[in-house]
Amino acid sequence: MYVFTKEGICDWCHTPSYVTKHEYIDGKCHHSCEKCLSFAVMDVRQFNLAEIELRNKMTAQP
Ligand SMILES: [Zn+2]
Numbered sequence: 001m002y003v004f005t006k007e008g009i010c011d012w013c014h015t016p017s018y019v020t021k022h023e024y025i026d027g028k029c030h031h032s033c034e035k036c037l038s039f040a041v042m043d044v045r046q047f048n049l050a051e052i053e054l055r056n057k058m059t060a061q062p
Pocket residue numbers: 010011012013014015032033034035036
């Protein structure tokens with residue numbers, strides 16, 4: 001569930017707007033406006049998946 005109650009600048013289109021927070025598993029976060037939401041969700045999901053894969057590879061190595 002995404003709520004757009006915070007005023008800020010969208011990290012995807014760099015336009016001042018009401019934004020929602022997206023958290024990355026490495027602790028970083030970005031904000032997106034409603035227009036960029038689907039794109040942002042996809043981006044964050046891909047980043048997190050890549051990060052998980054990287055961590056799995058790192059822990060799998062001797
Ligand atoms: Zn945007």
